[in-house]
Amino acid sequence: MTLAFQDYYPERFSHCFGCGRSNPHGHQLKSYWNGEDTIARFTIPAMYSGGVPDNAYGGTVASLIDCHGTASAAAFASRAQGHELGGEQEPVRFVTASLTIDYLRPTPLGEEVTVTGKLISAEGRKVRVALTLSARDAVCAKGEMLAVQFGG
Amino acid sequence: MTLAFQDYYPERFSHCFGCGRSNPHGHQLKSYWNGEDTIARFTIPAMYSGGVPDNAYGGTVASLIDCHGTASAAAFASRAQGHELGGEQEPVRFVTASLTIDYLRPTPLGEEVTVTGKLISAEGRKVRVALTLSARDAVCAKGEMLAVQFGG
Numbered sequence: 001m002t003l004a005f006q007d008y009y010p011e012r013f014s015h016c017f018g019c020g021r022s023n024p025h026g027h028q029l030k031s032y033w034n035g036e037d038t039i040a041r042f043t044i045p046a047m048y049s050g051g052v053p054d055n056a057y058g059g060t061v062a063s064l065i066d067c068h069g070t071a072s073a074a075a076f077a078s079r080a081q082g083h084e085l086g087g088e089q090e091p092v093r094f095v096t097a098s099l100t101i102d103y104l105r106p107t108p109l110g111e112e113v114t115v116t117g118k119l120i121s122a123e124g125r126k127v128r129v130a131l132t133l134s135a136r137d138a139v140c141a142k143g144e145m146l147a148v149q150f151g152g
Numbered sequence: 153m154t155l156a157f158q159d160y161y162p163e164r165f166s167h168c169f170g171c172g173r174s175n176p177h178g179h180q181l182k183s184y185w186n187g188e189d190t191i192a193r194f195t196i197p198a199m200y201s202g203g204v205p206d207n208a209y210g211g212t213v214a215s216l217i218d219c220h221g222t223a224s225a226a227a228f229a230s231r232a233q234g235h236e237l238g239g240e241q242e243p244v245r246f247v248t249a250s251l252t253i254d255y256l257r258p259t260p261l262g263e264e265v266t267v268t269g270k271l272i273s274a275e276g277r278k279v280r281v282a283l284t285l286s287a288r289d290a291v292c293a294k295g296e297m298l299a300v301q302f303g304g
Contacts (some may be wrong), residue, residue, distance in 0.1 A: 063211025
């Protein structure tokens with residue numbers, strides 16, 4: 001079984017509502033390599049509706065993009081530094097410095113959506129990631145993140 | 153009792169997890185006038201932690217800014233058009249086209265945070281809003297939203 005990026009986070013950083021394996025109330029999003037890019041799949045529960053019951057609210061869209069983005073930043077940075085998450089080195093962790101999201105169309109509830117990440121640049125402790133959230137092969141939202149490594 | 157902007161949303165648009173009065177699972181954020189600007193107050197429950205248990209995860213920060221932003225856009229647009237939410241006209245509703253958030257410092261859980269909105273511009277169906285989320289008189293996150301009116 002392939003572990004997700006989030007499975008390598010140290011226990012003290014594993015409580016995120018969006019992607020922490022130690023948060024029983026949360027989404028527990030799991031992000032993986034997909035060639036040179038990254039991918040996560042998630043089905044948004046009905047309670048996270050927007051104003052109308054059929055579509056996700058903007059906060060959940062932002063949440064999934066944010067958590068997949070910081071996880072992807074850690075994976076991209078590790079690979080750029082010549083090792084991989086899950087190797088012998090302490091996993092690097094990233095926080096969001098800035099995130100821009102363009103909402104292009106409604107995001108459906110109750111069916112699988114796909115979140116992707118693509119490395120834009122990795123310079124020192126700063127990683128830029130381009131993100132999408134798609135459903136039924138149509139992009140619902142696009143994101144761009146500046147993530148910054150902390151600790152280490 | 154002063155009604156919040158969200159209290160004027162028609163029933164069919166009242167199901168948002170972030171601010172819908174008809175969503176029993178959600179935050180039910182309430183936004184109000186504060187002079188020429190807007191304000192909402194909220195205490196983030198412990199379950200919405202980030203990687204560490206003491207701080208909010210980025211998704212909740214984005215959620216509060218997003219919901220306060222679209223509510224503020226509706227209020228600003230109504231006033232710019234010479235009427236007020238809660239007047240005789242059908243309330244205008246706005247959706248987020250684009251949202252940028254800069255995360256400046258951790259957002260605490262379990263204590264009141266304040267979200268503010270300031271009108272940048274209102275042109276036709278497009279409203280730009282500057283947003284902040286603060287705790288203990290320090291700004292934790294800044295946002296800028298482009299909101300677009302729909303329907304009507």
